[in-house]
Amino acid sequence: MIYQHIAGLIQKALDVQLIEPADKIYMRNQVMSLLGLETYPEDVQESDDTLSNLVEKIIAYAVEEKVIDNLYDDKEVLAANIMNCFVPRPSVVNTVFNQSYQESPNAATNYFYNLSINNNYIQQNRIAKNISYKSDTAYGQLDITINLSKPEKDPEQIKRERELKQTINYPKCLLCIENEGYAGRLGHPARANHRIINIPLLNENWYLQYSPYVYYNEHCILLSEEHRPMKINRKSFERLLSFTEKFPHYFIGSNADLPIVGGSILSHDHYQGGRYEFAMTRAENAFNFKLEGFPEIQASVLNWPMSVIRIRSKHMVSLVNAADKILLNWRNYTDENADVLAFTDDTPHNTITPIARNRNGILELDLVLRNNRTTDEHPLGIFHPHEDVHHIKKENIGLIEVMGLAVLPPRLKDELVDIKEFLLGNSGKVASYHQRWAEQLKLEYGKLSTNEQAESILREELGKKFVKCLQDAGVFKNRGGFERFITSLNSMESEYATKR
Structure with a gap:
């Protein structure tokens, strides 16, 4: 065979x-x-x-x-090496991409995305295992995903990784450009069939790749040529908006640059984008406001569970200046009534998760205000999912979740089945950390009669839990908090003009 x-x-x-x-x-x-x-x-x-x-x-x-041995990494290395036989060299891939770009940006990304699927770098068999659906909420249809696409490592693999005295520092991280074509090793993923596209931005070399575990359509990563820490600053806004000018059919955003509110990889400057309309993209304005010094900017606060300012303009320079003003103000902003402190001694707490789009020539930035302060009551973060939702999600709220796509842990696949059986009266077996929630659901809905009814209710309630995660991560819980910040923002025009 x-x-x-x-x-x-x-x-x-x-x-x-x-x-x-x-x-x-x-x-x-x-x-x-x-x-x-x-x-x-x-x-x-x-x-x-x-x-x-x-x-x-x-x-x-x-x-x-x-x-090969029956180990996860050995199998991954061989699979990538086999497919690498069929993949053109990086120079050829870049040439075809750039030739396709002359036809249209859409043609270029279509070529590269299809290549990444066809060479098995994006492993569709695994992605198909994810449980995904949409949940109707007060903020629109949110995306719920239970991530099953990354196989769990077997005990022997874990044992070998623990025994290995890791002295290799190449590539420096999972996002470094040196991963292109890298065979992989114990504890570092196989990347022999991996290709990246050079995308110059603001006189720097940046590189486009797709995520091997795409969470949404054409989920891409834009990474810096230099291995350097993530930093949200004026340059970030310029890069994001410049990218949307080059690829207007893609959104692009960045995780925040501080622990707790940041992404999983803060050691390498990178952004994430793709061709997908998240619920936050469709969010309506809660109210509009004037941004002093920027009459050409449309500014609003979104009707969203997190704290989001949206600014729009046809002019990139004005939009960058406005975003920079908001960032500089927020970095130093304290509002004790909202539990927001800019610093603890010299440790900063305030930053921003930015997302850029190009809507038919109108440039748009969503600026999500973040704060990573902790307390004894909330040791994982005041503006982080609170303990009452940890049984569903305890991990950070990163860029993808911010926009309305829940990436939930694999354990929930079986745990939700147990809860469903509990609601149907077929079993009392429920994980201890879900027990209170399961009993609340049974009290509210009573004994359910069909699988379909139980699954529908669980999906709806899981959506509510995700909304609560996002609400916990929002720094302003009411309009008053936003209005205080906007007043502060509009009173600092002269200081901002000096800084810029």
Whole structure:
């Protein structure tokens, strides 16, 4: 069967135009070499399956024949090396991307996204395992995802990683450009089939790639050539808006640059974008306000569970200046009535999560106000999901969640089934941290009679929990807090003019 799988993989690569017919024998020999095969029979019947499934079957053969150990990293390395046989060199990928860009930005990203799927860098088989649905809330339809796309490591893999005395510092992190084509190793993911696109921005080299575990359509990452810490500043706004001018069909945003409210990788300057309309994109204005010194800017506060200022203009320089003014003010803003303190001694607490869009030539920035202060009552953060929702989500509220897409932990898949059975009266088995919630649901809805009814209620209630997570992360709980900040903002024009 292995020869049939190899033949099938080569045919699929031809079908999606990864290779040309003249490449067939060469590709076959490359894959055979990786599997330790020395001969190839005549008249092989091709396996008819998806590209991802064929790769999985070939890896299963390699494990069975002891070509590799049955370890997560070993399997990932071989799978990436096999697909790397079919992927053009980086120079070719960049050339085709730039040629496609001359047709349109849309054509360029279509080419690169399809390449990332067809070379199995974006592993659709795994992504398909995610549980995803939309939940109707007071803030519109939010996206709920239980992330099942990243396989759990087996005990032997974990043991080896613990025993390994890691002295290698290459690549420095998972986002460094040195990951392109890197074979991988124990504890560092395989990236042999990984490609990145050079995107110059403001006289710097930035690089576009897609997330291997896409959470939404065309989920991309824009990363700095230099390995340097994330920092939200004036340059950030300029880069984000410049990117939307180059790729107006993509939004792009940044995680905040402080612990607790920031992303998982703060050590490497990067942004995330893609072609997707989040609930926050569709959010209506709660109220408009004037931003002193910027008559050309449309400014508003969004009707959203987090604290968001939206500014819009046709003029990039004005928008950058306005965003910079808001950031500089917020960095030093204290409002004890809202539990917002800018500093504890010399430790800063205030920052911003920015998101940029280009809506038919109108540039738009959403500036989400963040504060990472902790207290004894809220040791994980005052403006972080509170303890009453930790049974659903305890992790940081990053850029993706800010915009209205919940990325929930894999444990919930089985735990929600247990709660459903509890609501149906079939079982009393519920995780202790869900017990109170499950009993509240049973008290409110009574004993449910059908699976469909129980699942519908759980999905609706999970959406409510996510809204509460976002509300907890909002720094202003009412309009009064926003109005105090806007008053402060509009009284500091002269100071801002000096700083800029």
